[in-house]
Amino acid sequence: MKDLRYLEGVATLKLDKDACVGCGMCQTVCPHRIFEVQDKKAVIMDFDACMECGACAQNCPADAISVTPGVGCASYLMAVWFSKLTGKKVESICC
Amino acid sequence: MPRVFSKLSLRDWRETVTIRIGYGRYDYKVVPGLYCVGNPTADSPVIVTANYKLTFDMVRKELDGIDAWLLVADTRGINVWCAAGKMLFSTDEILRSVYTSRLGEIVSHRELILPQLGATGVAAHKVKKGCGFKVVYGPVWATELAEFIKNGNTADEAMRTVTFTLKQRAELIPVELFILGKPLLIIIAAAFLLSGIGPDFFSLNAAWTRGLAAFCATIFGILAGNMLVPLLLPKLPWRYFSPKGALLGIGAGIINIILFASVLGTGESLALLIWTTVVASYLAVNFTGSTPFTSPTGVETEMRRVIPIQGVATLLALIIWIAAPFMS
Numbered sequence: 458m459k460d461l462r463y464l465e466g467v468a469t470l471k472l473d474k475d476a477c478v479g480c481g482m483c484q485t486v487c488p489h490r491i492f493e494v495q496d497k498k499a500v501i502m503d504f505d506a507c508m509e510c511g512a513c514a515q516n517c518p519a520d521a522i523s524v525t526p527g528v529g530c531a532s533y534l535m536a537v538w539f540s541k542l543t544g545k546k547v548e549s550i551c552c
Numbered sequence: 553m554p555r556v557f558s559k560l561s562l563r564d565w566r567e568t569v570t571i572r573i574g575y576g577r578y579d580y581k582v583v584p585g586l587y588c589v590g591n592p593t594a595d596s597p598v599i600v601t602a603n604y605k606l607t608f609d610m611v612r613k614e615l616d617g618i619d620a621w622l623l624v625a626d627t628r629g630i631n632v633w634c635a636a637g638k639m640l641f642s643t644d645e646i647l648r649s650v651y652t653s654r655l656g657e658i659v660s661h662r663e664l665i666l667p668q669l670g671a672t673g674v675a676a677h678k679v680k681k682g683c684g685f686k687v688v689y690g691p692v693w694a695t696e697l698a699e700f701i702k703n704g705n706t707a708d709e710a711m712r713t714v715t716f717t718l719k720q721r722a723e724l725i726p727v728e729l730f731i732l733g734k735p736l737l738i739i740i741a742a743a744f745l746l747s748g749i750g751p752d753f754f755s756l757n758a759a760w761t762r763g764l765a766a767f768c769a770t771i772f773g774i775l776a777g778n779m780l781v782p783l784l785l786p787k788l789p790w791r792y793f794s795p796k797g798a799l800l801g802i803g804a805g806i807i808n809i810i811l812f813a814s815v816l817g818t819g820e821s822l823a824l825l826i827w828t829t830v831v832a833s834y835l836a837v838n839f840t841g842s843t844p845f846t847s848p849t850g851v852e853t854e855m856r857r858v859i860p861i862q863g864v865a866t867l868l869a870l871i872i873w874i875a876a877p878f879m880s
Contacts, residue, residue, distance in 0.1 A: 460786040461716055461843070464850035485689055486671035488714035488844065509847040510637070512671035526848040530841030534855055 458489060458506065468507035469525045474498055476521035483513035483522060556587045558616035564609055571606055572723060574730030580605045581629035586653035587612075590619035594660040597701060599690070600646065601667065602627040602635050610694045618698060621659065625649045633844075636673030643675050647682045656684070665690045665705065668712060714844045721782040724842050728778045728835075736774075743767055746870070750877035758877065762820070765812040766873070769824040772804040773831025780804075781836045785843075793846075794858040797836025801829035817880055823872035830865045833858070 479497035484490075489506040492499050492513065499521070509526035533547075540547045560568075571577050584603045589612055598621040601611045608624060615622070625645045627635035635641035646664070650656070666674060668689045676687035691700050691711035700707055743766040748759030777797045781788070788796040805828030809821040816824065837854060840846040 458714065458716065458845050461845050462791060463840075463846045464791050464853060467850045467853050468847050469849050482676065485712070486668060488669060488692055488712070490709060490713055506845070507847060508845050509849060510633075510669075510672045512636075512669075515673065515675050516671055516677070518677040527852055530848065531838045531851055531855060532841055534852060535859075538859075 462505065463508075465505045468504060468509055469523075469527075470501065470504065470507045470509065470513075471523045472499060472501055473521045473523075476519045478519045478521070480518060482516040482518065486512040486516050488512070554585070554587050556589055556612050556622065558589055558612050558614075558618075560609055560613055568606060568609065572726055574727040577606075577727070579629060582608045582624060584624045584626035584649065586655060586658070587622040587624060588620075589615045589622050590617070592619045592621050594658065596620050596659070597665055597705075598623055598655065598659060598663065598685075599665045599697070600625060600649070600670070601694075602630065602632045602641055602670075604629050604631045604635075607631050607694075611697065614694045614697045616698075618701060620701075621655075623649055623653060623655065623664070632667045633669040633672065636670050639673050641670050642673040643678045643682070646674055646679050646687075650683045650685060662686055663688055663705075665701075667694070668692045668707070669714070716785075716844055718783070721785060725779050725782055728782070728839065728842065729774070732774065732778075736770075739770060740767055743770060746874060749874055761815050762877075765808070765816055765820070765824060766827070768812065769805065769808050769828045770831055772808045773801055773828040774835060776800040776804040776828070777832035777835025778839070781832070781839055782842075792854050792858070793836040793840055794833045794854060794862070797833040797839075798829050800836075801832025804832060805829055817876055819872050819876040819879065823869045823876065826865050826869040826872075830862050830869065834862050 477499050479494050479499065481494045483499050484492040484494055488510065489503070489508060491501055491503040491506050493502050509524050511524045511526065514522040514524045536547050567580070571580055582603050582605050596619050599611065599615070600623045601607055603624045603626055612622065625641055626649070627640040627645070630638065630640055632641055662685050664679070664685045665688050669692055671689055674687065676689070679685060679687045688705050690697060691707050692714050696707070696711045700711060744759050744763035747762035747766050748754045748756060750758050777800070780800045781797050784800070788799065790796060802825070805825040808828055809816060809824055837858065840851045
């Protein structure tokens with residue numbers, strides 16, 4: 458995915474180094490390979506490659522990682538904005 | 553115990569094609585539960601997957617020649633990654649599947665192979681705590697499953713990395729076009745109606761000639777945004793998706809107004825050029841929802857900036873288009 462990159466500095470990924478136990482689960486599950494365990498602590502090597510899937514946070518046994526991606530994909534976001542304008546309920550249209 | 557073939561039938565392939573087009577994709581499920589592939593024993597590996605039939609087919613096809621247990625979770629017919637994002641492929645669902653299938657009585661080991669992309673919804677340590685089974689994350693793609701098992705359940709970096717190849721992007725095009733459906737029909741109807749408005753109130757002739765040009769402008773925008781953007785994605789400049797779409801939209805729009813040069817005035821040409829550009833630009837942003845690398849926060853950031861611009865441009869195109877017949 459080195460040739461496909463999206464916006465920089467926006468991802469909500471946070472890593473609490475003090476809480477990290479260095480188990481390496483984040484490194485295992487990240488589909489963009491952004492973590493590396495160095496000296497028994499996880500390190501974010503490529504922050505801007507994060508797509509906020511949340512796999513790392515979900516599998517961190519020490520709750521050292523957080524990701525809050527917000528509402529989701531473009532069509533869903535449009536539906537939310539439209540529902541605010543029209544007052545209608547949001548219909549789920551995503552995958 | 554139901555046994556499944558590791559070879560796909562002609563019917564499976566035919567259905568795969570129709571599902572790829574988008575037809576019936578919300579109701580393409582298999583019954584959740586435990587299946588056997590080959591002749592598994594108490595020591596055979598347990599592979600967990602979703603109950604979307606397309607996913608199920610991809611997994612069993614890759615298990616050709618392997619004796620394994622296939623534990624199908626109830627994800628309501630949704631693929632692993634999307635189901636994990638919706639918490640349908642979740643810790644609770646894995647626990648439920650393990651208990652209802654009585655897996656603990658069938659196999660002697662305590663290990664589950666889960667697809668790596670399922671990790672978004674599953675906490676490995678909570679599964680272990682809940683049922684005693686250790687979660688081993690397998691490769692991202694089912695095509696690497698046999699290799700993963702052969703290597704003693706270890707994945708290399710390539711197996712763990714999500715990709716978005718030309719083939720993967722091309723596979724998305726039919727469904728991207730299909731889901732336009734109803735809004736597209738409304739836009740086309742509106743295009744023909746608005747095109748007929750003129751100094752003599754409503755002209756059927758204008759509705760047809762100008763409407764056809766507007767219709768084609770829309771189609772060109774869709775082809776640029778929904779087909780060319782996915783295909784050319786790594787080659788297009790800029791991080792934002794909207795300018796990528798706009799760039800191809802301008803190109804497609806110019807071709808369209810050249811094709812209709814004999815029936816369009818300068819203002820009308822400008823209006824259609826703007827419209828084709830906006831359509832392509834909007835659909836490019838929409839395509840972020842189908843890629844495996846755009847963060848939702850990034851998408852929201854982009855949309856807050858560009859949707860107002862796209863809205864104003866649409867309005868501008870509409871005003872020029874409606875006003876043009878009154879000017880000449």
